[in-house]
Amino acid sequence: xxxxxxxxxxxxxxxxxxxxxxxxxxxxxxxxxxxxxxxxxxxxxxxxxxxxxxxxxxxxxxxxxxxxxxxxxxxxxxxxxxxxxxxxxxxxxxxxxxxxxxxxxxxxxxxxxxxxxxxxxxxxxxxxxxxxxxxxxxxxxxxxxxxxxxxxxxxxxxxxxxxxxxxx
Amino acid sequence: xxxxxxxxxxxxxxxxxxxxxxxxxxxxxxxxxxxxxxxxxxxxxxxxxxxxxxxxxxxxxxxxxxxxxxxxxxxxxxxxxxxxxxxxxxxxxxxxxxxxxxxxxxxxxxxxxxxxxxxxxxxxxxxxxxxxxxxxxxxxxxxxxxxxxxxxxxxxxxxxxxxxxxxxxxxxx
Numbered sequence: 001x002x003x004x005x006x007x008x009x010x011x012x013x014x015x016x017x018x019x020x021x022x023x024x025x026x027x028x029x030x031x032x033x034x035x036x037x038x039x040x041x042x043x044x045x046x047x048x049x050x051x052x053x054x055x056x057x058x059x060x061x062x063x064x065x066x067x068x069x070x071x072x073x074x075x076x077x078x079x080x081x082x083x084x085x086x087x088x089x090x091x092x093x094x095x096x097x098x099x100x101x102x103x104x105x106x107x108x109x110x111x112x113x114x115x116x117x118x119x120x121x122x123x124x125x126x127x128x129x130x131x132x133x134x135x136x137x138x139x140x141x142x143x144x145x146x147x148x149x150x151x152x153x154x155x156x157x158x159x160x161x162x163x164x165x166x167x168x
Numbered sequence: 169x170x171x172x173x174x175x176x177x178x179x180x181x182x183x184x185x186x187x188x189x190x191x192x193x194x195x196x197x198x199x200x201x202x203x204x205x206x207x208x209x210x211x212x213x214x215x216x217x218x219x220x221x222x223x224x225x226x227x228x229x230x231x232x233x234x235x236x237x238x239x240x241x242x243x244x245x246x247x248x249x250x251x252x253x254x255x256x257x258x259x260x261x262x263x264x265x266x267x268x269x270x271x272x273x274x275x276x277x278x279x280x281x282x283x284x285x286x287x288x289x290x291x292x293x294x295x296x297x298x299x300x301x302x303x304x305x306x307x308x309x310x311x312x313x314x315x316x317x318x319x320x321x322x323x324x325x326x327x328x329x330x331x332x333x334x335x336x337x338x339x340x341x
Contacts, residue, residue, distance in 0.1 A: 071245070101247065103289060
């Protein structure tokens with residue numbers, strides 16, 4: 001989940017030039033797990049390299065005197081960091097696209113689209129709501145986010161997880 | 169039989185001794201606006217998703233397993249549309265539930281009554297808190313909600329539709 005400031009990319013007509021918002025999502029992150037035997041020891045490790053990342057995401061933000069909300073999906077490529085063997089990870093650099101239903105108290109409804117660039121704990125977005133009248137409420141969003149899950153510490157060396165499976 | 173209900177309640181396992189069970193529910197239904205219709209059609213459609221939690225024993229590990237009434241808590245997101253207006257709302261509800269079936273993977277509500285509140289945002293310009301009430305039947309549900317906006321009650325609405333559990337295996341269904 002995260003929080004951001006909103007910079008409208010349109011005339012604000014006397015309204016506050018900067019808004020705020022919050023983000024909540026669930027990300028599925030792929031990564032490659034490898035294993036091998038080195039000097040007689042069976043080792044399992046995860047490779048940290050860019051891989052597919054996707055999931056549902058929702059945003060709520062205040063822009064140009066109105067509340068806006070979007071609910072949709074995200075798809076991109078992300079570099080998972082500190083991948084845990086039980087599947088947890090920290091977000092690294094990522095690029096993604098999001099699309100979803102966008103609603104606003106200004107009366108706007110349409111397809112909210114966003115381009116996303118992320119680094120560890122920081123995010124930047126450019127987006128707007130596509131309507132039959134064209135693109136409305138264009139905006140730049142800059143903020144921070146944090147994962148609510150975290151990689152677990154490696155298990156003790158006597159854990160069964162470090163033992164070679166049958167046939168390995 | 170009324171005495172079956174009394175017996176079930178009287179001999180139910182205390183709630184604090186039961187394990188938690190979660191359910192993911194998705195729904196689709198018909199939306200009916202109960203208030204003035206100057207900017208919208210009377211009827212529309214809605215979709216929703218919810219996370220439910222009850223406290224109930226598992227049939228697999230309890231020799232004297234029986235269905236028991238249980239408290240239920242629910243977090244739900246609903247998006248609705250009727251020609252002229254969209255809205256999106258997040259609400260939380262608490263109440264009582266009697267399951268139709270329970271299995272390791274979850275449960276199917278047999279009947280429930282809940283009340284609560286949340287937040288809503290609508291393209292009619294309203295944004296603010298809502299008050300909600302729901303009743304659930306087997307694979308179905310009805311919900312009323314009303315928005316508190318600008319010091320008055322606004323856009324009362326009723327939704328009725330299917331409520332399908334996603335996470336429950338169907339051992340006893």
